[in-house]
Amino acid sequence: MASFVTEVLASSGKLEKEDLSGKISKLSRKVDDTKEEVCEMITKRYGDFLPSLQGSEELMIQVEEVSREMDALINCIENEVQQNIHVAVAEYAKLKQQLEKNTLIITMLGHLKEFHNAMEEFSKDLQEKKYVDSANQLEKAKASVDSLKSWKTSQLPLLSTLRSELTVQRENLIYHLGDEWKRLVIWRLPSPAGVKSFLKVELNLSHPCSKDVEPKPPALLCCVLQALAIQGDLQHKIKLFSQVLLKNMMKPLVMYPSLSVRVTKQQDEGTILALECLEESHEERSTPSQVYSKLLLVLKTLHSHLLGTANHAPVIFPDVPIGEKKLSAIMGELIWEELSQCIIHECLLYSIPTNSSQLEKYNTVIKETEDFEKSLKEMEYLQGDSTDLLKYARDVNCHFASKKCKDVIVAARKLMTSKMHNTVKITPNSKLHIPKLPAPSSEVKVKQETRNEMITENTKQLSAMSLCLPACRISESVQQLMELTINTLCEAVGSSTQCALQLFFTARNIFQLFYDVVPTYHKENLLKFPHLAAIQHNNCMYLAHHLLTLGHHFRAHLPQPLSEGVATFVDMVPGFRKLGVQCFLAQLNVQRAELLERLSTAHNFCNLDDDDNYIAASKAVRQVIHQLKQLGTVWQDVLPVSIYCKAMGNLLNTAISEVIAKIMMLEDISSEDGEHLHTLCQTIIEEGPLVFIPLAEENKNKKYQEEVPVYVKKWSTFKELVIVLRAxxxxxxxxxxxxxxxxxxxxxxxxxxxxxxxxxxxxxxxxIALTKIK
Known part of the structure; x- marks a missing residue:
């Protein structure tokens, strides 16, 4: 049975592990002894048949005692020992946590030490102008602060102080680096006021003497640039420098042919790049060769004195924000796109030939562009194989066609918006002046001859005057428009397929532009002035006439698919004819309305025995005759004779039809009224045909005056009415x-x-007379 002390110790939870182990061993021995005794008793009881009641009772008591001790021990193990195990585990975990916390504190102290050491070294290196070491030390200090910020329990006020100190010292370093940059790279920039202001632009790459044991440039410049790179400020600094360089030096050299660059090397002061005007240039634009030479001089100087080390090798900064890129590559990426676009739009664009015969000479410009880019690649300003600049130069055929087309359309629009009343005389013998074109290819020539033979076999011989324009006047600008179209088509002959297509469809666009622009731009004048309406009618008919055969003249000399029938203008002919007719008909309607308005003042030709009525009617008739004569004066030398006669006959017919209608409406005509009506109508009969009198040089066409009834439908009706008024x-x-x-x-x-x-x-x-009229 367990002792009292043991029970007390067990119940209090202070039982030692060794006592427990001893008790378990002792109990194990008791169990073994009891087992042997029980076995012996059973053997004697049931094997030897030796009764031993007293021994049995004592043995049972002993077994019960051992069982109680086992139960007590089991209870102790289940309740007390297991509880003590959990307590021990918790204590061990707490000790481990405490150890980890101590370890983190030691690490934090280590970062603080590193920060302090880095800042001490930074201050020392900055005073000695070891800018690269200073920048590296500042990066170490930053890394230490970043490590402290990553520690979750670091809510220390000290951390905020460290960050502030780091920011202050970084700005201090950037300030010193910027100050050194300003001393080494000096711009002199006057306020811009035209090309003369650029003559004062200077860039001084300073090389000061080594006073106060300062590092000698370009070693000092190299340190400044590398330190800026480490701090991540180099890209910004080079970007600002590139913007100033582009605006004040590179672009002016491209845009102004009178500007050149002067490079002066001074032993004590460094290298100076200055813009100057050696001689006044009378050219509006620089040639590509001039531009390339000036730009290369600037870029080579920068590469040697700014973007290189002491040995003039490009600076490389591994493990810094600019990566493995060289400074020249960085600057190239910053300036090339804008610079190349400036060269294209301010130089190459104007160097494109305006005539196809000059295209072969442009190969020189392409070669110069290739050499220019090759030099830039050698200095590593450029990295790619092909750039927009070289592509533009090589695509000269397309640009020539585009430039030519643009110039043609601009010139055409200028002609269309010019004054229409400046006219030239067109005769049936007038022909388009088409330059001699090269002979067509053999295949096209065979097709052309075959077609001509078929036409000759199946048609009768036409007269010499077939498909000839009648004599008339057209605008001088329209004649020039046709010449412009012919020149454009001549440029297409012998050109590449793409170029020929562009030029041909530009020629078509000229006529489409005329169709759209002229009626709109001159709309008011075409309605207001009969002279201009007649000229516009002739202009449209003149263009439609030449559109019939224009494609035929050039088709055989153009590349495919134009030579296969695409080169035609015939589809535009109906539109131009309709445009001319509509314009002239609109003017005729205006003149008809004016004639009818004048006749409306005649009081319907009634009661002409009244003086006021007769005067009004006589005035109306005189105004009609005057209007017709004025139109005759305006139109007679402009319109073709047949068109003129038809137009004047139509208007005269309108006037006499109105007079006939008014007289036929009268219900009572006195003898005096009849005389007055006869007099007025006789005036029209006598003076109306005079508007058909031809010009002096057209006396051979007097038949038009004699054939008035042909053009005035109501002329015979009117003459019969005049006879009836007196019969x-x-x-x-x-x-x-x-x-x-x-x-x-x-x-x-x-x-x-x-x-x-x-x-x-x-x-x-x-x-009786009425009965005879059946």
């Missing part, structure tokens, strides 16, 4: 001739009866 009843009946006379050809029976009722009083003779 008696018998004369009217005779001219009717039972519906077969000249009067019956112009008027219906009802119209003649109404005239008789208006002219004559109601008598028996009038009634």
């Amino acid at each position: 008696n009843l018998q004369e009217i009946v005779d001219r009717w001739a039972d519906g077969k006379g000249p009067l019956a050809l112009e008027f219906s029976s009802s119209e003649v009866k109404n005239l008789i009722r208006a002219l004559f009083q109601n008598t028996e003779r009038r009634a």
